[in-house]
Amino acid sequence: MSKDDILKHLMRSKTGFVSGGKLAVQFGISRTAVWKQIKGLEADGYTIEAIPSKGYRLIELPDSIVPAYVVRGLKTRIIGRDLRLLKEVVSTNTLGMDLARNSAPDGTVIVAEKQSGGKGRLGRTWISPKGNIHLSVILRPLIPARIAPLITLMGAVAVAAAIRKLLGLDAGIKWPNDIIISGKKAGGLLTEMSAEADRVHHVVLGIGLDVNMDPMVLPSDVRARSTTLAKEAGRRIDRSLLVREIILELDRRYQLFLADRAGVLTAWEGLNITLGKQVAVSGAGESLTGVAQGIDDEGRLIIRLQDGSLRAVSAGDVTILKTQIRNSKS
Amino acid sequence: MSKDDILKHLMRSKTGFVSGGKLAVQFGISRTAVWKQIKGLEADGYTIEAIPSKGYRLIELPDSIVPAYVVRGLKTRIIGRDLRLLKEVVSTNTLGMDLARNSAPDGTVIVAEKQSGGKGRLGRTWISPKGNIHLSVILRPLIPARIAPLITLMGAVAVAAAIRKLLGLDAGIKWPNDIIISGKKAGGLLTEMSAEADRVHHVVLGIGLDVNMDPMVLPSDVRARSTTLAKEAGRRIDRSLLVREIILELDRRYQLFLADRAGVLTAWEGLNITLGKQVAVSGAGESLTGVAQGIDDEGRLIIRLQDGSLRAVSAGDVTILKTQIRNSKS
Numbered sequence: 001m002s003k004d005d006i007l008k009h010l011m012r013s014k015t016g017f018v019s020g021g022k023l024a025v026q027f028g029i030s031r032t033a034v035w036k037q038i039k040g041l042e043a044d045g046y047t048i049e050a051i052p053s054k055g056y057r058l059i060e061l062p063d064s065i066v067p068a069y070v071v072r073g074l075k076t077r078i079i080g081r082d083l084r085l086l087k088e089v090v091s092t093n094t095l096g097m098d099l100a101r102n103s104a105p106d107g108t109v110i111v112a113e114k115q116s117g118g119k120g121r122l123g124r125t126w127i128s129p130k131g132n133i134h135l136s137v138i139l140r141p142l143i144p145a146r147i148a149p150l151i152t153l154m155g156a157v158a159v160a161a162a163i164r165k166l167l168g169l170d171a172g173i174k175w176p177n178d179i180i181i182s183g184k185k186a187g188g189l190l191t192e193m194s195a196e197a198d199r200v201h202h203v204v205l206g207i208g209l210d211v212n213m214d215p216m217v218l219p220s221d222v223r224a225r226s227t228t229l230a231k232e233a234g235r236r237i238d239r240s241l242l243v244r245e246i247i248l249e250l251d252r253r254y255q256l257f258l259a260d261r262a263g264v265l266t267a268w269e270g271l272n273i274t275l276g277k278q279v280a281v282s283g284a285g286e287s288l289t290g291v292a293q294g295i296d297d298e299g300r301l302i303i304r305l306q307d308g309s310l311r312a313v314s315a316g317d318v319t320i321l322k323t324q325i326r327n328s329k330s
Numbered sequence: 331m332s333k334d335d336i337l338k339h340l341m342r343s344k345t346g347f348v349s350g351g352k353l354a355v356q357f358g359i360s361r362t363a364v365w366k367q368i369k370g371l372e373a374d375g376y377t378i379e380a381i382p383s384k385g386y387r388l389i390e391l392p393d394s395i396v397p398a399y400v401v402r403g404l405k406t407r408i409i410g411r412d413l414r415l416l417k418e419v420v421s422t423n424t425l426g427m428d429l430a431r432n433s434a435p436d437g438t439v440i441v442a443e444k445q446s447g448g449k450g451r452l453g454r455t456w457i458s459p460k461g462n463i464h465l466s467v468i469l470r471p472l473i474p475a476r477i478a479p480l481i482t483l484m485g486a487v488a489v490a491a492a493i494r495k496l497l498g499l500d501a502g503i504k505w506p507n508d509i510i511i512s513g514k515k516a517g518g519l520l521t522e523m524s525a526e527a528d529r530v531h532h533v534v535l536g537i538g539l540d541v542n543m544d545p546m547v548l549p550s551d552v553r554a555r556s557t558t559l560a561k562e563a564g565r566r567i568d569r570s571l572l573v574r575e576i577i578l579e580l581d582r583r584y585q586l587f588l589a590d591r592a593g594v595l596t597a598w599e600g601l602n603i604t605l606g607k608q609v610a611v612s613g614a615g616e617s618l619t620g621v622a623q624g625i626d627d628e629g630r631l632i633i634r635l636q637d638g639s640l641r642a643v644s645a646g647d648v649t650i651l652k653t654q655i656r657n658s659k660s
Contacts, residue, residue: 121526122526122528122529145475145476145478145525146476146628152527176527190526191526192526193475193523193525194523194524195475195525196451196452196520196523197478197479197482197521197644197645198451198613198644198646199645201522283528299527314476315474315528315529316528
């Protein structure tokens with residue numbers, strides 16, 4: 001039992017309070033030992049309220065990502081063994097691509113408090129204020145370029161799983177790369193690569209998560225479709241712990257991916273909120289409407305069009321339609 | 331009629347000689363006008379023998395790629411509008427990727443006399459002595475990454491067509507990217523890209539052609555499988571003209587590719603020497619033997635295995651088997 005275990009309980013409590021007695025029983029330690037861990041957390045910058053009849057409650061977190069918290073007890077095989085935490089960067093993905101070209105090792109992680117030129121898919125901007133998570137990881141898988149989209153799916157699975165595990169939120173994935181909570185977007189992934197057709201030289205998997213930001217910094221149209229983890233959880237999130245959880249999930253799932261590519265598809269299907277839905281897909285100069293039927297072994301979305309035919313889509317924006325669109329013949 | 335037209339006739343002559351009288355008739359000019367063009371070529375560094383009963387014969391070419399000859403009369407829409415000729419470079423592809431990151435325009439061409447670190451597919455070395463052609467072109471097509479292998483096919487078609495047109499040699503293509511003459515390798519292509527899954531940022535199409543090199547610089551095992559254009563043509567090749575012809579072909583075929591992707595497959599099929607053959611494919615951790623049946627719309631080679639099933643191969647080395655392999659049941 002460590003400070004982290006206590007912290008996780010404090011963060012996941014529905015009421016905010018966690019009884020010191022229950023913690024003592026659960027971990028098989030004395031209430032005094034629990035209290036000592038609480039004091040340790042306070043020394044680390046956490047503010048914790050203690051009310052005798054209710055227990056402990058987390059009031060205030062350290063307001064930056066704390067390297068010591070990210071790496072403490074972090075035993076990973078590939079991801080995050082080289083970890084770079086930065087106050088500000090233009091784009092963690094661009095820096096990742098630069099570092100990868102200059103031989104940064106497989107699994108190098110870059111985390112930044114802020115991005116001045118954060119990137120979304122298709123050349124879009126990713127608004128990246130302080131309070132959120134901007135994380136990129138350099139990967140050097142021995143795969144052909146056509147398999148690279150599976151890395152995005154693997155990353156989305158890892159992020160959704162980390163959010164579920166640490167925060168108990170019902171995070172889902174909208175194809176290909178959006179993290180969705182309560183029907184709103186809380187994050188996204190951007191995979192970039194340097195490759196020849198036969199093989200990937202390196203991939204940079206970028207993760208942007210709206211965590212503790214003030215939603216008012218977003219343009220109103222974006223804000224209407226967005227949420228933050230803090231809003232969904234009803235409290236500020238300890239980003240150090242979340243970064244660590246994401247790194248742990250990435251490490252585990254990346255190794256699974258290398259051993260068994262199909263496994264990532266199964267995991268993705270279990271967390272996705274796209275399949276079975278009526279969707280509109282726009283991009284690549286065309287617009288399609290149909291039912292999202294499945295994904296194929298290269299991560300393409302299979303759509304059943306209204307005429308019954310199937311189409312595989314590898315790029316584009318997906319909108320999940322609320323209303324069932326009727327076949328014009330009916 | 332220009333010096334180039336005369337030069338093409340001199341280079342394509344089977345006997346080496348071209349009659350001044352025939353040239354005059356063909357171009358509808360006087361023999362004196364032909365003679366003036368010949369003098370112009372000599373001023374440019376060509377050595378031309380004139381024997382009254384036989385005509386003109388090209389004896390000696392300028393021994394470097396001459397920018398003036400490459401660009402003279404070059405009217406292309408995309409390829410080579412920005413042209414960089416270098417004495418030596420580590421790798422035209424690596425320089426191309428660097429320039430592309432720094433906003434070099436679509437169609438920028440880099441040609442180098444020598445490469446000190448020439449690259450082949452799959453991390454191999456491409457031996458790049460003076461006398462050959464090392465050419466890379468930066469392309470910015472609006473396509474998803476999975477379509478990028480078609481750029482390699484398009485490039486191979488352009489190179490084979492340029493060799494056929496200028497030198498009259500029977501150049502063919504071995505899937506995916508080898509230029510083959512008389513069953514031996516005369517060149518190869520290496521396509522690199524920076525991309526996200528949804529779209530290519532930029533592609534660098536690299537072309538390496540063994541032209542006038544001394545084959546003795548090659549290791550003996552490579553030499554046994556290789557040829558040079560000079561050897562096949564029976565004379566030294568004017569690389570300036572060949573570079574120009576390649577640029578012209580690339581310009582035309584790249585525009586066709588952007589307008590109609592399927593067209594490149596048809597053109598490739600017309601020049602390929604792989605389809606219908608018994609082949610062995612190794613790579614991606616496995617080895618397959620079967621009949622090369624066709625290519626699909628993403629440029630993958632379709633192989634019919636001995637059990638009759640079909641497999642699509644996106645990466646690997648293809649060996650064309652001389653002997654028919656019998657089905658073990660027969």
